[in-house]
Amino acid sequence: MTTTEPLLQVRNLKxxxxxxxxxxxxxxxxxxxxxxxxFDVHPGETLGIVGESGCGKSTTGRAILRLETPTxxxxxxxGTDIATLSAGTMRRRRTDLQMVFQDxxxxxxxxxxxxxxxxxxxxxxxxxxxxxxQARAAEIIQVVGLPRLYLNRYPHELSGGQRQRVGxxxxxxLEPKLIVCDEPVSALDVSIQAQVLNLLKDLQGExxxxxxxxxxxxxxxxxxxxxxxxxxxxxxxxxxxxxxIFTAPxxxxxxxxxxxxxxxxxxxxxxxxxxxxxxxxSPAKPPAGCVFHTRCPSAQAICTTEIPRLSTDAHPVxxxxxxLASKNGKVES
Amino acid sequence: MTTTPALLQVxxxxxxxxxxxxxxxxxxxxxxxxxxxxxxxLVGESGSGKSVTALSxxxxxxxxGRVAHGSILFEDQDLVTLPERQLRGxxxxxxxxxxxxxxxxxxxxxxxxDQLSETVILHLGLSRAQARERVIELLAKVGIPRPEEIxxxxxxxxxxxxxxxxxxxxxxxxxxxxxxxxxxTTALDVTIQAQILKLIRDLSAETxxxxxxxxHDLGVVAEMADRVAVMYAGQVVEEADVFTLFDEPKxxxxxxxxxxxxxxxxxxxxxxxxxxxSVPSLLQMPTGCRFHERCPHAMDRCRDDRxxxxxxxxxxxxxxxxxxxxxxAQPGTTDAKVLA
Amino acid sequence: MGSYLIRRLLIGIPVLIGVxxxxxxxxxxxxxxxxxxxxxxxxxxADVVRVEAELGLDQPIFVQYFHWLVRLFHGDLGVSFQNxxxxxxxLAERLGPTLLxxxxxLVVAYLIAVPIGILAARKKNSPxxxxxxxxxxxxxxxxxxxxxLVLIYVFALELGWLxxxxxxxxxxxGGFADRVNHLILPVAVLATATAANMTRYVRSSMIDAFGQDxxxxxxxxxxxxxxxxxxxxxxxxxIPVVTVIGIDLSALIGGAxxxxxxxxxxxxxxLTIQSIGARDYSVLMGINLIxxxxxxxxxxxxxIAYAVVDPRVAYA
Numbered sequence: 001m002t003t004t005e006p007l008l009q010v011r012n013l014k015x016x017x018x019x020x021x022x023x024x025x026x027x028x029x030x031x032x033x034x035x036x037x038x039f040d041v042h043p044g045e046t047l048g049i050v051g052e053s054g055c056g057k058s059t060t061g062r063a064i065l066r067l068e069t070p071t072x073x074x075x076x077x078x079g080t081d082i083a084t085l086s087a088g089t090m091r092r093r094r095t096d097l098q099m100v101f102q103d104x105x106x107x108x109x110x111x112x113x114x115x116x117x118x119x120x121x122x123x124x125x126x127x128x129x130x131x132x133x134q135a136r137a138a139e140i141i142q143v144v145g146l147p148r149l150y151l152n153r154y155p156h157e158l159s160g161g162q163r164q165r166v167g168x169x170x171x172x173x174l175e176p177k178l179i180v181c182d183e184p185v186s187a188l189d190v191s192i193q194a195q196v197l198n199l200l201k202d203l204q205g206e207x208x209x210x211x212x213x214x215x216x217x218x219x220x221x222x223x224x225x226x227x228x229x230x231x232x233x234x235x236x237x238x239x240x241x242x243x244x245i246f247t248a249p250x251x252x253x254x255x256x257x258x259x260x261x262x263x264x265x266x267x268x269x270x271x272x273x274x275x276x277x278x279x280x281x282s283p284a285k286p287p288a289g290c291v292f293h294t295r296c297p298s299a300q301a302i303c304t305t306e307i308p309r310l311s312t313d314a315h316p317v318x319x320x321x322x323x324l325a326s327k328n329g330k331v332e333s
Numbered sequence: 334m335t336t337t338p339a340l341l342q343v344x345x346x347x348x349x350x351x352x353x354x355x356x357x358x359x360x361x362x363x364x365x366x367x368x369x370x371x372x373x374x375l376v377g378e379s380g381s382g383k384s385v386t387a388l389s390x391x392x393x394x395x396x397x398g399r400v401a402h403g404s405i406l407f408e409d410q411d412l413v414t415l416p417e418r419q420l421r422g423x424x425x426x427x428x429x430x431x432x433x434x435x436x437x438x439x440x441x442x443x444x445x446x447d448q449l450s451e452t453v454i455l456h457l458g459l460s461r462a463q464a465r466e467r468v469i470e471l472l473a474k475v476g477i478p479r480p481e482e483i484x485x486x487x488x489x490x491x492x493x494x495x496x497x498x499x500x501x502x503x504x505x506x507x508x509x510x511x512x513x514x515x516x517x518t519t520a521l522d523v524t525i526q527a528q529i530l531k532l533i534r535d536l537s538a539e540t541x542x543x544x545x546x547x548x549h550d551l552g553v554v555a556e557m558a559d560r561v562a563v564m565y566a567g568q569v570v571e572e573a574d575v576f577t578l579f580d581e582p583k584x585x586x587x588x589x590x591x592x593x594x595x596x597x598x599x600x601x602x603x604x605x606x607x608x609x610x611s612v613p614s615l616l617q618m619p620t621g622c623r624f625h626e627r628c629p630h631a632m633d634r635c636r637d638d639r640x641x642x643x644x645x646x647x648x649x650x651x652x653x654x655x656x657x658x659x660x661x662a663q664p665g666t667t668d669a670k671v672l673a
Numbered sequence: 674m675g676s677y678l679i680r681r682l683l684i685g686i687p688v689l690i691g692v693x694x695x696x697x698x699x700x701x702x703x704x705x706x707x708x709x710x711x712x713x714x715x716x717x718x719a720d721v722v723r724v725e726a727e728l729g730l731d732q733p734i735f736v737q738y739f740h741w742l743v744r745l746f747h748g749d750l751g752v753s754f755q756n757x758x759x760x761x762x763x764l765a766e767r768l769g770p771t772l773l774x775x776x777x778x779l780v781v782a783y784l785i786a787v788p789i790g791i792l793a794a795r796k797k798n799s800p801x802x803x804x805x806x807x808x809x810x811x812x813x814x815x816x817x818x819x820x821x822l823v824l825i826y827v828f829a830l831e832l833g834w835l836x837x838x839x840x841x842x843x844x845x846x847g848g849f850a851d852r853v854n855h856l857i858l859p860v861a862v863l864a865t866a867t868a869a870n871m872t873r874y875v876r877s878s879m880i881d882a883f884g885q886d887x888x889x890x891x892x893x894x895x896x897x898x899x900x901x902x903x904x905x906x907x908x909x910x911x912i913p914v915v916t917v918i919g920i921d922l923s924a925l926i927g928g929a930x931x932x933x934x935x936x937x938x939x940x941x942x943x944l945t946i947q948s949i950g951a952r953d954y955s956v957l958m959g960i961n962l963i964x965x966x967x968x969x970x971x972x973x974x975x976x977i978a979y980a981v982v983d984p985r986v987a988y989a
Contacts, residue, residue: 021676052522052523052524052525053522159611161611162611189378189379189549189612190378190549190550190551190590190593190594191378191589191590191593191607191608192378192607192611193593194593194594194605194606194607194608195607195608195609197595197605198604198605198607201604216522216523218523218597219594219595219596219597220595222595222597223595223605246597246598256524257523257524258597259527260523260524260526260527261523261552261597262526262527262530262550262552262553262555262556263552263555263556263596263597263598264551264552264554264555264579264591264594264596265555265579265596265598266554266555266556266558266575266576266579267576267579268555268598269555269556275524275527275528275531276524276527276528277528279492279494279495279525280492280522280524391893393889393892393893420895421895421896421897422895423895424892424893424894424895425893425894425895425896426895429893430890430893432886432889432890432893434886437885437886437887438886438887438889438890439887439890440887440890440891440905440908440909441887441909441983441984441985442908442909442912442982442983442984443904443905443908451891451894451896451900452894452895455894455895455896456895487984487985489984489985500890503890503894
């Protein structure tokens with residue numbers, strides 16, 4: 001683990017959405033989208049957040065940027081809790097925190113030329129003159145590997161991969177310290193995914209960026225992350241280095257997730273592995289005790305009643321019966 | 334070459350669409366054959382023509398699309414020339430289809446039972462009561478819990494995985510000889526995908542149903558395929574059995590595609606190989622080899638001459654559409670001969 | 674569903690109060706006074722004051738409204754200024770003919786619109802489709818009064834096949850056939866706009882339904898076109914169509930006022946025009962209340978119908 005001061009500390013973050021019902025629409029329950037999530041992000045690293053739909057990974061990412069107001073908990077960025085900042089102060093702070101979205105089709109305004117789209121935040125936040133902002137846009141667009149003449153084009157004239165490059169360029173314009181990437185390659189073709197992942201890696205080296213990389217794709221997560229947070233039903237299951245997650249997972253859910261991943265190697269098709277039964281429970285009615293116990297192959301009586309706490313050792317895991325490091329015998333090819 | 338009779342033989346299929354910008358060819362000279370009980374994966378990126386190939390076989394092209402030429406022989410009947418009435422007797426009966434989006438592919442206002450019983454009433458002539466029994470049986474077979482309750486539920490009450498199970502039950506209902514599955518797990522979470530892939534594998538082993546599985550995911554191909562046809566820009570660029578394809582890919586596109594996929598069970602390399610540029614637009618197909626603009630091995634010949642699917646010598650049914658293997662190929666072999 | 678309906682009904686009370694209050698203010702802002710009706714050439718201004726006091730018009734507007742509201746809760750809508758009959762009786766007498774006219778129009782409009790909309794959608798971008806779309810556009814554009822006068826001219830005056838107006842032939846008792854004869858022209862006028870509008874909705878929502886994935890699934894099952902159309906597409910296409918019924922009904926009320934006037938149909942619409950002319954405030958308020966309740970009820974019914982046709986809709 002690094003000893004440097006974390007750039008971002010997420011502490012006991014909760015985001016609940018009320019479920020309303022009845023004649024006076026009183027709150028009868030809550031969807032626990034994010035439930036008591038804590039992790040650190042160190043400067044210069046990529047923290048991957050992986051999990052299936054409904055695990056709260058995107059809500060966590062949006063809460064870091066205050067695109068969602070947390071129900072409870074803190075998001076401490078460089079020593080300031082941005083979860084409680086006023087709107088105005090947050091707006092100034094937002095230049096340090098940027099986001100790259102999943103869908104490059106809908107996250108770019110179709111009516112605005114790429115050049116203006118990129119220059120806009122500079123004019124708004126740094127009160128730069130239009131010409132200066134445009135000049136900066138011309139620099140950045142080349143940094144993300146697009147020719148300058150694309151500045152005069154509209155988003156619909158670009159391919160999916162090119163649009164995602166524009167999305168990245170827009171995030172870079174304000175020279176942020178942290179970029180939250182929410183499923184940035186999920187909508188792209190395989191060969192284009194590789195281009196965008198490589199670009200993100202190169203930019204990190206060049207600008208010393210810190211990433212929070214949210215994805216359901218284990219391949220992309222493994223390739224880009226230094227450390228990984230595994231989430232399930234709003235809770236953190238496990239936090240570890242990428243190496244540890246993929247070679248010695250301690251949470252049964254992590255192991256099941258890895259087993260489920262279809263490897264592009266037909267020789268591995270009959271490998272011994274666990275395919276878990278059943279669906280992910282609804283976050284409106286999460287199971288008591290450990291949220292994973294309904295699908296966990298090693299669940300015991302205690303798992304149904306007591307919520308396991310995230311351990312505080314070097315490889316935190318929230319499980320009453322964590323896997324032993326030696327148990328794992330992943331097939332190498 | 335193989336002596337097993339083909340269940341499905343697609344020969345020089347060409348499918349066109351009329352658009353405002355003119356006629357585009359989405360599938361061009363696609364040929365492949367499928368033996369009974371075999372699983373063929375059509376793999377490719379968006380715009381490769383893999384879904385259009387499937388819809389051409391089913392005769393379900395949109396109004397502006399048509400099969401311009403070629404043949405689709407299914408049990409010695411050419412589906413291209415078969416009248417619509419007879420095609421309807423085949424659809425859902427001896428050829429069934431599973432679609433990508435389980436959320437939108439089921440009718441939201443009809444119960445699961447309604448939708449599943451339609452095929453058995455239509456093709457097998459069951460009564461309503463018999464159909465209901467059969468549907469409950471099928472739902473149980475695909476692993477849906479409480480089938481006698483689910484049969485009266487509407488699709489929105491089911492999770493994505495359960496809906497896809499219902500779609501699979503629907504496809505199986507008339508014991509088809511061929512199932513075409515178009516990205517059946519793309520919309521699902523990875524643990525649910527593993528369940529569904531296992532279900533499909535088990536069921537096709539049990540019933541001996543042949544399958545065309547369309548996917549963009551090489552991982553799914555590696556898990557499911559007996560044979561693989563790699564498609565690019567409307568053409569098959571390489572076809573081989575799954576082990577040969579992954580162990581000894583020949584076409585530069587196949588090779589590049591495989592290198593661009595991150596693996597999780599082997600240590601990560603520093604960089605993923607990527608393919609420069611993007612898939613060409615159907616309106617502006619490159620001349621010669623359609624991959625030449627993105628190919629690291631492109632020669633002058635690739636720009637001008639269009640490569641045919643070549644049978645590699647010494648290999649059992651391993652074909653590749655690339656000039657690099659021109660010398661290695663058996664002289665004079667063309668699509669038609671490969672298939673013969 | 675139950676608690677949803679109760680909530681909707683409770684919300685309805687302040688809405689209806691608001692609507693009637695605004696109506697009350699607008700009616701009173703209009704120049705002229707109902708007292709004018711009682712005046713003769715020899716009346717003095719003292720007479721005016723006396724009549725106004727008698728009618729309660731001398732009090733502040735809000736007090737007048739409050740009195741109206743209190744009476745309303747006792748089921749009393751006041752007395753017509755014009756002929757001193759209780760408003761409730763007047764309305765009761767006129768409601769039947771209007772409901773007959775509007776109901777028949779609505780049914781006729783739907784019977785025409787649904788099949789034609791489906792036909793146009795199935796033959797999208799064909800001459801049939803263009804004809805339907807063109808005719809629908811014409812049907813929406815032509816004003817009620819114009820269409821009404823043209824129909825009267827052609828079918829009543831020139832051809833003499835149908836009566837020019839009224840609900841029954843006076844002095845002949847009005848048997849069933851006689852009533853139907855009288856209904857045809859006003860229904861034709863009212864149904865035209867509704868049918869035209871509805872045809873466009875049905876057409877576009879059928880086209881939308883035909884493009885859905887589940888239709889492709891249905892085709893992949895080997896189902897025939899008629900099953901796909903009637904079972905799979907139509908039921909889905911009706912969902913958006915149902916939502917416009919509420920809007921349609923409001924438009925129909927507006928149309929009925931004009932149509933009843935043209936055909937001298939003894940319904941609420943005709944009463945409206947007569948009461949406006951006579952500045953009969955209490956009758957107008959009663960009519961407004963009925964219209965507001967009708968629109969409110971239509972919207973509520975729409976929501977219920979929505980839940981009936983779409984199993985995904987569950988009100989909580």
